[in-house]
Amino acid sequence: MTETPVHPALWPAPLASGAVDATVTVPGSKSVTNRGLVLAALAAEPGWLRRPLRSRDTLLMAEALRTLGVGIEEGVGPDGSGEAWRVIPAGLHGPATVDVGNAGTVMRFLPPVAALADGPVRFDGDPRSYERPLGGVINGLRALGARIDDDNRGALPMTVHGAGALEGGRVEIDASSSSQFVSALLLSAPRFNQGVEVRHVGSALPSMPHIRMTVDMLRCVGAQVDEPETGGEPNVWRVSHSALLGRDLTVEPDLSNAQPFLAAALITGGTVVIPDWPVRTTQPGDQLRQIFTEMGGTCQLTDRGLVFNGSGRIHGIDVDLSEVGELTPGIAAVAALADSPSTLRGVAHLRLHETDRLAALTKEINELGGDVTETADGLHIRPRPLHGGVFHTYDDHRMATAGAIIGLAVDGVRIENVATTAKTLPDFPDMWSSMLAGSGS
Incomplete structure (x- = not known):
């Protein structure tokens, strides 16, 4: 760093x-950079992330993905047009320890990725990270077949015992405390054996633009997504199982x-x-x-x-x-x-x-x-x-x-x-x- x-x-x-x-x-954008890193790490081929944000949250995300086996090379783009990160997908593996700092995107987006890894992945972070809600992701992943040890706290620290794959399917979560719970499950869903159907069952869902960002970025890398914004059921998102494309993404x-x-x-x-x-x-x-x-x-x-x-x-x-x-x-x-x-x-x-x-x-x-x-x-x-x-x-x-x-x-x-x-x-x-x-x- x-x-x-x-x-x-x-x-x-x-x-x-x-x-x-x-x-x-x-x-x-931090939000675009960290979503782009996750999607590139899960793709079937290498991709580029141009003009990424270099900040504590994004560097924590990049380092966490590296600990899981993903190659991330920092340099300039293929045309020499400025800073770019080359993301080279690889087999995800543990044992590994992820430092989330106090980054909501890292603590919420990476447990589903860790569930796809081969081996245990421990998540830890700053003291404040222990107080931030994570139950929607933990409960959702368990319902989809993941094994997670969190001592029933619904918060960090915790260990995700990756089995190399996740069955996926239908899941209900309460994302009223953070829209990132929905985005977290959607981002990794193309790699789940059955994809995913996420149903939000709580009160009003905050920060909907961030979910729209997740959906748009998924579609950009080839994922099929049904969502409320395009005539689907209210508060229901479906992502099909598919391979993701390696893209050349410029961060806004x-x-x-x-x-x-x-x-x-x-x-x-x-x-x-x-x-x-x-x-x-x-x-x-x-x-x-x-x-x-x-x-x-x-x-x-x-x-x-x-x-x-x-x-x-x-x-x-x-x-x-x-x-x-x-x-x-x-x-x-x-x-x-x-x-x-x-x-x-x-x-x-x-x-x-x-x-x-x-x-x-x-x-x-x-x-x-x-x-x-x-x-x-x-x-x-x-x-x-x-x-x-x-x-x-x-x-x-x-x-x-x-x-x-x-x-x-x-x-x-x-x-x-x-x-x-x-x-x-x-x-x-x-x-x-x-x-x-x-x-x-």
Whole structure:
């Protein structure tokens, strides 16, 4: 892994001195990179992953697949057009130990892969990973024929005893705490002897765009998928047994990681350009265009990319974020600086993310003088004059960027453990400083 830059324990969030005017090149999507790695590892032939994100979560995924026998060669693409990873499938094997860190995609997407390996695979990670829900994947795999030792915790650490194959078939799971439970079973399903039929039987399913991303990427490598979006039964997905093709996949920019930079334009009344913003995408971050427009900005897709302009005014918003929960911390930070109250709804599942994001946002914004109240499924934010202070991150990358957003308009905000942004945004502090200097990154 690349070395994480050293930053002070309390990083002084820069105060904006004027309107931002910058072009910011956002690294590749974590969600696309990690799904692409899994699908390439399960393919029948080698494939390429171009412009992958190099961050803690994606490097953990790559290293985990290597421990199972997959070849992943980092270099440049066959035409010399930039960084690319060559993924060479191989027979999956144990014994092996997978370090998931605190990456939801690693801890949830790889147990089904491990069930296809020949031998035991132990999963372990950061202390917080032990608290994150995993029962939907564990129970689903057991119903499909896998043997898993987790001491009945429904959480890490655990061992998947791979038998070289998995029967598959029909399974019911409750994925109301994480859409990744569904994606986890779908990604490996073409390699199951009977494929899979996944039925979600819980309450409202969060983050549906991420499931659509999984389905689209499966189809791109030759899988046959029936889903609710194309006339299938509600909350039912079927994937047939088939060989997967090795593809040449280019990873889109991570649109959710563009959020703090777009927020900077909104807050300062400036302009930020994000190159290579896709015209069509399944990434949840694409909804930032609509949300931040409602909060006072304007945007346009051009040949340069997405051009976003702030008006100098920030408006409150009443919005259901159930499909885009990962955007909540950044939206809450902007809302704390608005000219009217905001209500963020549909995100009760954020209590089970890298940290309890609803409690963390409430505490940290309020300690800077804000007025945030937790609701049953979200936050109510009444803007108040804010002051400087320490903004704790709880080892959560999106908490760190939320604090930086507030720091643009509030002098004296210091971010505790800003290095946690390396989870998805390598060296965010340098990108942030370059944006404020007008040079982009």
